[in-house]
Amino acid sequence: MPSMPSFFFLLHFLIILSTLTFKCSSSSSSPSNSLSKGSSLSTDHKTDHLISPNHLFTAGFNKVGINAYIFSIWFTQPLTVVWMANRDVPVNGKHSKLTLYKDGNLVLKDTDGSVVWSTATQTTNGSLILQLEDTGNLVLYQVNGHPYILWQSFDYPTDTLLPDQLFSRNSQLVSSRSRMNFSSGYFKLYFENNNVLSLLYNGPEITSVYWPEPYLKTWEAGRSTYNNSRVAKLNSNGEFNSSDEFGFFVSDFGVRGRQRIMKVDSDGNIRVYSLIDQKGEKKWVVQWQAFSTPCKIHGVCGPNSLCTYSQQTGRTCTCVHGYKMKNPNDWSHGCEPLFKPCQQGKEEEQDYVVLPHVEYYGYDFNYLENSTLEACKQVCMNDCKCKGFQFKFDKSYYNCYLKNLLYNGYQSGFENSMYIKLPKRLLSSFPQRFANGSRYHCSEHLIEAISRSYSEKDGNGTLKVLLLLGGVIGIIEIVVITFFLYTTSKGLTSTAQSYFPVAPGFKRFAYAELKKATNNFRKEIGRGGAGVVYLGELSDDRTAAIKVLKEASHQGESEFQAEISIIGRLNHMNLIETWGYCIEGKHRLVVYEYMANGSLAKSLDSNTLDWGKKIEIAIGTAKGLAYLHEECLEWVLHCDVKPHNILLDSDNNPKVADFGLSKLFDRSSGENSSFSRIRGTRGYMAPEWVFNLPITSKVDVYSYGVVVLEMITGKSPLQMQLFNVDGSGRDQTLVEWVRETIRVWNESDNQEWIKEIVDSTTCGEYNVNVLTNLVKIALQCTEEDRDARPSMSQVVNMLLHTEN
Ligand SMILES: *[C@@H]1O[C@H](CO)[C@@H](O)[C@H](O)[C@H]1NC(C)=O
Numbered sequence: 001m002p003s004m005p006s007f008f009f010l011l012h013f014l015i016i017l018s019t020l021t022f023k024c025s026s027s028s029s030s031p032s033n034s035l036s037k038g039s040s041l042s043t044d045h046k047t048d049h050l051i052s053p054n055h056l057f058t059a060g061f062n063k064v065g066i067n068a069y070i071f072s073i074w075f076t077q078p079l080t081v082v083w084m085a086n087r088d089v090p091v092n093g094k095h096s097k098l099t100l101y102k103d104g105n106l107v108l109k110d111t112d113g114s115v116v117w118s119t120a121t122q123t124t125n126g127s128l129i130l131q132l133e134d135t136g137n138l139v140l141y142q143v144n145g146h147p148y149i150l151w152q153s154f155d156y157p158t159d160t161l162l163p164d165q166l167f168s169r170n171s172q173l174v175s176s177r178s179r180m181n182f183s184s185g186y187f188k189l190y191f192e193n194n195n196v197l198s199l200l201y202n203g204p205e206i207t208s209v210y211w212p213e214p215y216l217k218t219w220e221a222g223r224s225t226y227n228n229s230r231v232a233k234l235n236s237n238g239e240f241n242s243s244d245e246f247g248f249f250v251s252d253f254g255v256r257g258r259q260r261i262m263k264v265d266s267d268g269n270i271r272v273y274s275l276i277d278q279k280g281e282k283k284w285v286v287q288w289q290a291f292s293t294p295c296k297i298h299g300v301c302g303p304n305s306l307c308t309y310s311q312q313t314g315r316t317c318t319c320v321h322g323y324k325m326k327n328p329n330d331w332s333h334g335c336e337p338l339f340k341p342c343q344q345g346k347e348e349e350q351d352y353v354v355l356p357h358v359e360y361y362g363y364d365f366n367y368l369e370n371s372t373l374e375a376c377k378q379v380c381m382n383d384c385k386c387k388g389f390q391f392k393f394d395k396s397y398y399n400c401y402l403k404n405l406l407y408n409g410y411q412s413g414f415e416n417s418m419y420i421k422l423p424k425r426l427l428s429s430f431p432q433r434f435a436n437g438s439r440y441h442c443s444e445h446l447i448e449a450i451s452r453s454y455s456e457k458d459g460n461g462t463l464k465v466l467l468l469l470g471g472v473i474g475i476i477e478i479v480v481i482t483f484f485l486y487t488t489s490k491g492l493t494s495t496a497q498s499y500f501p502v503a504p505g506f507k508r509f510a511y512a513e514l515k516k517a518t519n520n521f522r523k524e525i526g527r528g529g530a531g532v533v534y535l536g537e538l539s540d541d542r543t544a545a546i547k548v549l550k551e552a553s554h555q556g557e558s559e560f561q562a563e564i565s566i567i568g569r570l571n572h573m574n575l576i577e578t579w580g581y582c583i584e585g586k587h588r589l590v591v592y593e594y595m596a597n598g599s600l601a602k603s604l605d606s607n608t609l610d611w612g613k614k615i616e617i618a619i620g621t622a623k624g625l626a627y628l629h630e631e632c633l634e635w636v637l638h639c640d641v642k643p644h645n646i647l648l649d650s651d652n653n654p655k656v657a658d659f660g661l662s663k664l665f666d667r668s669s670g671e672n673s674s675f676s677r678i679r680g681t682r683g684y685m686a687p688e689w690v691f692n693l694p695i696t697s698k699v700d701v702y703s704y705g706v707v708v709l710e711m712i713t714g715k716s717p718l719q720m721q722l723f724n725v726d727g728s729g730r731d732q733t734l735v736e737w738v739r740e741t742i743r744v745w746n747e748s749d750n751q752e753w754i755k756e757i758v759d760s761t762t763c764g765e766y767n768v769n770v771l772t773n774l775v776k777i778a779l780q781c782t783e784e785d786r787d788a789r790p791s792m793s794q795v796v797n798m799l800l801h802t803e804n
């Protein structure tokens with residue numbers, strides 16, 4: 001044991017040492033952004049960082065577990081890793097080093113001297129410098145006259161692409177294993193051999209491309225295989241362009257000075273995030289994503305399972321009846337049968353379990369066209385390798401797809417059924433067990449901390465001194481850290497949470513607060529079936545649209561709260577954001593983001609939209625509705641789609657408003673159906689309402705079709721006399737007028753009907769093909785027979801694939 005005096009001496013020594021190092025670092029100008037030949041960064045010095053001149057990026061050792069570090073580049077604030085050097089092998093926290101050797105090689109070595117990663121670069125000549133640039137690119141230059149790039153991190157992305165970082169034929173983005181485990185995961189973005197930018201699921205058992213949607217032909221997916229330059233880039237304005245003709249604009253396109261990242265997330269989706277300041281707190285907010293239906297991503301639940309998605313529970317995996325989870329901690333291994341595999345000739349008696357609205361993608365080994373259910377069952381029954389079949393209505397008859405593997409199963413809105421073959425004895429237990437299953441979030445894997453143990457050959461006195469030193473430093477660290485945590489605890493927790501995009505700040509407001517925000521409900525900005533909307537300014541200076549729901553709603557408090565919180569969680573660029581609500585006594589209020597340009601109805605009245613914008617609005621609105629219908633498994637029907645409920649932001653991007661309210665309203669009056677009262681607006685209402693037929697998402701499809709026709713023709717369906725063209729005195733609806741006009745033109749063999757129906761006062765050029773297609777789609781949406789109407793996601797597909 002050291003004596004007290006020596007302890008104090010040491011402490012004193014330490015304090016001097018720390019002031020010295022403090023002086024050194026503060027006098028040697030600002031933190032360095034470069035490393036020169038022969039020098040290194042070490043895990044022993046926690047401040048061994050390279051910082052870009054603009055302070056936006058830091059490169060150094062990032063802690064990923066107990067005593068485990070990965071050399072990374074990250075956004076300094078909030079800490080967001082954008083690049084890693086060998087993410088699969090974290091190094092020890094003691095004595096691990098990144099060294100720029102004189103021979104030009106940049107090498108990362110673990111404690112034991114083993115090489116974990118290197119750039120494998122070489123030079124014989126001139127000076128070398130490793131530099132972290134303002135773009136987040138870490139570059140190794142050979143300076144020999146003019147600088148020459150030997151190596152750069154932009155050429156070897158991890159899972160993230162930064163603006164203006166070129167994604168090339170040699171690049172790939174590979175997802176992390178899970179949110180907490182940075183190891184290489186199963187999802188990969190890369191250029192496929194056919195020059196198409198693709199997403200691949202490369203799992204433990206299967207490999208398949210799932211984006212662009214594999215059942216589409218390349219051109220149907222809007223891609224081209226002809227350009228073999230294989231380059232893609234997200235520019236700093238938020239436009240993505242790829243040489244296969246794929247491209248998109250993020251929803252905050254053009255907003256300058258925003259930091260953005262494009263990332264293959266651990267759930268297999270690609271998203272673009274922007275760093276947005278909300279109440280002085282920076283958050284990454286999703287501005288674009290490749291999939292709005294997360295179950296369509298391949299492999300998420302492994303074999304023999306079913307993926308379902310709902311807003312309440314997120315993405316959920318369940319084993320197919322008769323199967324059990326293979327590895328209880330990891331859905332990527334899926335489920336295994338509870339029965340012996342079928343052997344030709346001596347199988348158990350089998351039958352089928354029917355899963356309605358379920359599709360299993362891929363792994364067909366046979367296909368029967370225009371088949372009957374009986375025939376299909378028979379063929380599958382007689383074949384041992386048949387695990388089940390998809391019975392699917394295509395155009396005019398049923399086709400049967402026999403499967404030898406059950407992969408990529410998901411539930412959705414379509415009318416097809418999947419038949420799973422099982423031994424008869426397992427069937428009796430079917431409905432109950434299947435309905436509940438084992439619920440599990442696919443994207444979360446069991447998290448264990450990575451731990452790197454450290455031991456050194458002991459035996460001499462220096463070790464003891466070191467240990468003591470370590471202990472003292474430890475105590476000081478604890479004091480400092482505790483103090484730091486105490487003073488910054490608020491800021492710390494909020495930045496830690498802020499990385500994952502959730503609907504920001506959904507909260508419950510007090511009535512008095514909203515009364516004050518609206519200046520005692522002074523400025524009315526809208527009025528609809530559900531209530532009146534007022535302009536308000538929240539205490540954090542955000543401008544809000546505050547809707548006071550009619551008192552007719554006698555819904556209980558807990559029910560209202562449950563449903564409003566589901567609405568609050570809906571998060572899509574084409575849906576209005578819900579910020580909060582208020583329940584107090586009889587008051588029911590909902591707080592929304594305010595949209596500067598008002599409603600589509602207003603813009604149509606004042607004729608301020610050109611053709612390009614109108615088409616974008618048609619597409620955006622369809623995307624918003626598709627998200628409502630599919631993501632929520634039809635939980636949220638809108639029931640009142642019309643131009644008044646489609647709001648436009650300052651760039652005229654559409655956001656659907658007023659969704660979910662129909663559900664909030666009618667609980668009290670619902671008997672069997674919660675839609676016992678007619679809702680909607682004359683002119684936009686589907687015939688089901690009138691004929692008292694079951695109400696499905698197809699009512700929104702109908703209304704959407706009417707809105708599109710209104711945008712194209714410039715005629716409002718509310719004024720039916722406009723269409724009384726034949727002088728018969730009978731009122732025509734907008735839909736009938738369009739159909740009639742086309743019929744008359746077609747009779748005279750002229751395809752130029754489009755010129756007759758378009759609104760000639762709308763500005764800008766229009767492409768005849770684009771508008772013709774749009775009208776055709778709108779007419780499909782407005783079919784009398786709801787089964788003949790496409791779903792909203794089919795509409796989105798048609799719109800995107802018939803563009804230009
Ligand atoms: C070394 O640098 C000189 C100029 O500084 C150049 O002429 C020479 O070719 C270089 N040698 C090698 C091997 O690169």
Ligand SMILES: *[C@@H]1O[C@H](CO)[C@@H](O)[C@H](O)[C@H]1NC(C)=O
Nearest residue numbers: 227228229230231241242243
């Ligand atoms: C191929 O794509 C690149 C990048 O988008 C573009 O610059 C080039 O003009 C294209 N080539 C052809 C033949 O279209």
Ligand SMILES: *[C@@H]1O[C@H](CO)[C@@H](O)[C@H](O)[C@H]1NC(C)=O
Nearest residue numbers: 369370371372395396397398
């Ligand atoms: C489908 O099969 C039925 C009965 O075999 C036949 O009557 C019908 O014409 C077929 N449909 C088509 C489109 O081939």
Ligand SMILES: *[C@@H]1O[C@H](CO)[C@@H](O)[C@H](O)[C@H]1NC(C)=O
Nearest residue numbers: 430431432433434435436437
């Ligand atoms: C399934 O869940 C429902 C409610 O969530 C419950 O009432 C029912 O008893 C459960 N069935 C089984 C077999 O566990």
Ligand SMILES: *[C@@H]1O[C@H](CO)[C@@H](O)[C@H](O)[C@H]1NC(C)=O
Nearest residue numbers: 177181183446447448449450
């Ligand atoms: C992270 O994922 C890798 C790859 O699947 C796995 O080997 C490793 O054990 C995981 N680490 C933790 C801490 O779960």
Ligand SMILES: CC(=O)N[C@H]1CO[C@H](CO)[C@@H](O)[C@@H]1O
Nearest residue numbers: 239240241242246247248249
């Ligand atoms: C989003 C998008 O597709 N942007 C552009 C990609 O590049 C072509 C020209 O090559 C433009 O026409 C697109 O608008």
